[in-house]
Amino acid sequence: MKLNKRYVRSIKANLPFYIAASVLTMVTLLMFYLFYIAGTGINAYGDEFFSKNKLESATFSTYKEIPDEELSALESKYGVTLEKERFAGVDDGDVRVRVFAPNKKIDLYEIQDGRDLGSDGEVLISAGYAVENGVRPGDQIKIGGKEYTVAGTFLRPDYLYMVENESDDYKNVTSFFLAYMTKNEFTSRFGGGSINNKVIYGANTDETAFRKQVNEDYFMSGYLASANNKRVTFVHEQADMFLMSSWFILVIFPLLTVALVCILLGRRIRAEQKLIGTLSALGYEKIKLMRHYSLFALIPGVVGGLLTSVAALILSAPFGSLGLADYEPMKPEFHLPVWVAVAGVVIPALIYYFAAMLRVRRLLSEDTVKLLAGQVGNDAKSRRILSRKKAPIKRKFAVRQLIGSPGRSFVIFLGIFLGAMIVAFAFSFIDSVKAVGVQAHGEFGSFKYEYILNTLKDGKPEDGEAVFALPYEDKEARRFTLMGLDGDAKLWNKTLTSGETADTENGFYITTLFEEIFGVHKGDSFTFRSIATLEEKTVRIDGVIKNGYQSYILTSREKAAEIAGVEGEKYNAVLSDKALGYRSEEVMEIISDKTYETQMDNMMTAMGGLIYAFMIIGMIVCIASLYATINTVIAENSHNISMLKVLGYENRRINSMILSSNHLLLIPGIALGIAAAYGVMAWYCAEFVEVESIIIPATLYPQSILYTALITTASYIISLLLLRRKVDRTDMIAALKDGRE
Numbered sequence: 001m002k003l004n005k006r007y008v009r010s011i012k013a014n015l016p017f018y019i020a021a022s023v024l025t026m027v028t029l030l031m032f033y034l035f036y037i038a039g040t041g042i043n044a045y046g047d048e049f050f051s052k053n054k055l056e057s058a059t060f061s062t063y064k065e066i067p068d069e070e071l072s073a074l075e076s077k078y079g080v081t082l083e084k085e086r087f088a089g090v091d092d093g094d095v096r097v098r099v100f101a102p103n104k105k106i107d108l109y110e111i112q113d114g115r116d117l118g119s120d121g122e123v124l125i126s127a128g129y130a131v132e133n134g135v136r137p138g139d140q141i142k143i144g145g146k147e148y149t150v151a152g153t154f155l156r157p158d159y160l161y162m163v164e165n166e167s168d169d170y171k172n173v174t175s176f177f178l179a180y181m182t183k184n185e186f187t188s189r190f191g192g193g194s195i196n197n198k199v200i201y202g203a204n205t206d207e208t209a210f211r212k213q214v215n216e217d218y219f220m221s222g223y224l225a226s227a228n229n230k231r232v233t234f235v236h237e238q239a240d241m242f243l244m245s246s247w248f249i250l251v252i253f254p255l256l257t258v259a260l261v262c263i264l265l266g267r268r269i270r271a272e273q274k275l276i277g278t279l280s281a282l283g284y285e286k287i288k289l290m291r292h293y294s295l296f297a298l299i300p301g302v303v304g305g306l307l308t309s310v311a312a313l314i315l316s317a318p319f320g321s322l323g324l325a326d327y328e329p330m331k332p333e334f335h336l337p338v339w340v341a342v343a344g345v346v347i348p349a350l351i352y353y354f355a356a357m358l359r360v361r362r363l364l365s366e367d368t369v370k371l372l373a374g375q376v377g378n379d380a381k382s383r384r385i386l387s388r389k390k391a392p393i394k395r396k397f398a399v400r401q402l403i404g405s406p407g408r409s410f411v412i413f414l415g416i417f418l419g420a421m422i423v424a425f426a427f428s429f430i431d432s433v434k435a436v437g438v439q440a441h442g443e444f445g446s447f448k449y450e451y452i453l454n455t456l457k458d459g460k461p462e463d464g465e466a467v468f469a470l471p472y473e474d475k476e477a478r479r480f481t482l483m484g485l486d487g488d489a490k491l492w493n494k495t496l497t498s499g500e501t502a503d504t505e506n507g508f509y510i511t512t513l514f515e516e517i518f519g520v521h522k523g524d525s526f527t528f529r530s531i532a533t534l535e536e537k538t539v540r541i542d543g544v545i546k547n548g549y550q551s552y553i554l555t556s557r558e559k560a561a562e563i564a565g566v567e568g569e570k571y572n573a574v575l576s577d578k579a580l581g582y583r584s585e586e587v588m589e590i591i592s593d594k595t596y597e598t599q600m601d602n603m604m605t606a607m608g609g610l611i612y613a614f615m616i617i618g619m620i621v622c623i624a625s626l627y628a629t630i631n632t633v634i635a636e637n638s639h640n641i642s643m644l645k646v647l648g649y650e651n652r653r654i655n656s657m658i659l660s661s662n663h664l665l666l667i668p669g670i671a672l673g674i675a676a677a678y679g680v681m682a683w684y685c686a687e688f689v690e691v692e693s694i695i696i697p698a699t700l701y702p703q704s705i706l707y708t709a710l711i712t713t714a715s716y717i718i719s720l721l722l723l724r725r726k727v728d729r730t731d732m733i734a735a736l737k738d739g740r741e
Contacts, residue, residue, distance in 0.1 A: 181396025
């Protein structure tokens with residue numbers, strides 16, 4: 001008897017299993033490839049784009065403008081490249097525009113669509129806004145009440161992640177964009193505008209000495225290194241997060257699905273124990289039998305891995321583009337390395353192969369007589385369960401199925417669990433993002449507008465409440481804001497986690513986000529340094545303000561000014577419950593109370609496709625795993641099905657008896673899957689606090705739990721419906737003769 005004659009026949013007989021196992025392999029590998037391709041492509045693009053377009057080392061502003069001739073002197077003295085960047089903020093109704101005069105040395109723009117500026121009546125606009133709002137080269141756009149022709153769209157290295165304000169946590173391309181005008185047009189419209197100074201440090205630059213001199217001569221009002229600028233760092237942080245997620249997915253999800261497939265392989269092999277026993281009795285060597293059955297196990301690994309790898313190689317661009325939702329419309333080159341594609345075929349196949357070898361080896365270690373009788377793995381005790389109880393046959397059969405085959409029951413449970421977990425995680429992500437906008441209102445305060453001014457002013461503003469705020473950093477260069485408020489200020493949230501109100505006149509208070517990032521708590525001493533002089537200060541923390549969205553230390557204006565080394569009652573920001581009439585050249589940023597809601601809406605719009613793709617993947621995992629498992633259940637019960645047919649049972653009733661036991665696993669599978677999804681989301685929120693600069697509240701609303709249960713149940717029902725004909729096709733005569741599939 002030649003074993004190779006059995007391959008085609010066995011594959012045909014078990015085709016549903018091989019299809020389902022291949023689909024499971026494909027889905028898990030697809031998730032890995034999606035994140036891996038996106039992460040590697042974005043990282044490579046970012047490095048090249050930053051280098052080509054002269055990314056800054058830092059941006060800084062001063063309260064006293066640096067004369068042009070002194071810029072040249074600083075360049076020569078410290079071996080740096082310096083350039084003034086002139087800009088102006090313009091409000092056109094609900095749309096805000098940040099207008100620039102073109103740079104020549106640092107943070108250069110790159111045309112994405114259209115052409116460069118040709119006349120004073122033309123502008124370039126940021127590509128993300130253009131795509132989002134359907135603006136094309138040649139269209140007219142209004143800026144500050146004047147119509148301009150859009151010559152083209154652009155990207156620039158310090159705005160690849162389009163954050164409007166430094167304090168924002170998500171991009172805004174719906175109501176905010178950048179624009180370039182010719183230098184002549186900019187000057188005629190905005191005069192000198194506001195100024196930021198850009199610097200690129202040389203290999204031998206003494207950065208500390210440079211910053212100290214600039215502060216002493218011109219008094220720095222702000223300093224932001226590119227390493228701390230989320231508009232820049234997010235490019236690599238997000239890409240690295242994709243890569244980390246890809247390896248996490250590769251470990252967790254394939255581990256579970258591989259375990260599921262391996263268990264099913266074991267059950268398929270055990271179902272052939274009589275044939276294995278016969279072949280062993282005929283003198284076939286153990287190693288030959290092990291290799292023979294292990295080759296069957298290669299099928300789902302090779303087929304699933306090969307199809308997914310080929311698809312990923314061909315569709316690298318659309319795969320990778322799914323990861324670009326958060327960025328400006330970059331054009332990276334996405335590709336899947338051949339070694340990764342090969343690994344996607346080889347690794348699952350080898351795991352399945354060795355799992356099958358171990359299973360056959362275990363079977364062959366049993367007594368040949370027991371194999372020939374088909375008694376290995378058949379627990380006779382399960383047949384006596386409820387034998388003395390007066391209960392319907394259907395109930396007895398269901399209980400015996402569950403208890404008598406714990407491995408099979410576990411696989412069914414695992415399929416339900418995986419599907420529910422993936423679907424629930426997608427819903428939890430959506431709910432958590434929505435919760436950010438809802439909770440931010442109360443934790444910010446009752447102000448409607450926060451105006452960040454370009455100049456340092458004395459006394460109190462005519463309208464609104466004065467704020468003195470300057471950026472500082474710890475020894476690891478992690479940034480935060482030192483804020484000073486008057487004791488009678490009411491618009492800023494000063495509620496402590498204990499429920500009391502912060503006494504800013506007599507203490508220093510941190511936010512819950514600050515506490516999480518810096519690991520500092522009430523009663524601790526905290527040492528930080530000036531971003532300009534790097535001079536260190538130490539304060540004692542008197543309490544924690546409930547605010548998971550901003551990282552700051554809050555105290556009085558007097559104490560904040562003293563730490564900053566300025567005299568008098570200074571302020572550089574104003575809080576107001578109404579719009580104030582500041583001119584565009586007076587204001588650096590305007591933050592509204594709708595900021596976070598807008599940002600979170602933008603996030604959901606951008607990432608919606610990816611999130612809902614997870615739901616579809618969850619359904620596929622659930623359906624495929626349950627289909628493969630329940631198909632095995634029916635195959636293993638073919639003898640019982642035939643007997644029931646002989647006894648006159650209808651196919652519908654037989655289906656109910658054979659499959660109803662699995663219903664008992666539905667509720668615990670869904671419940672634990674939802675709990676696991678919430679746990680993963682909570683871990684994600686805690687793990688990426690510093691990257692995201694926000695404490696995302698892990699949330700799963702009741703309606704999302706209900707939707708998860710409904711989707712998972714629907715997937716379960718679909719898998720049952722696909723298998724209904726399996727019972728109908730079971731041949732009672734062949735089964736009664738102990739024929740097995």
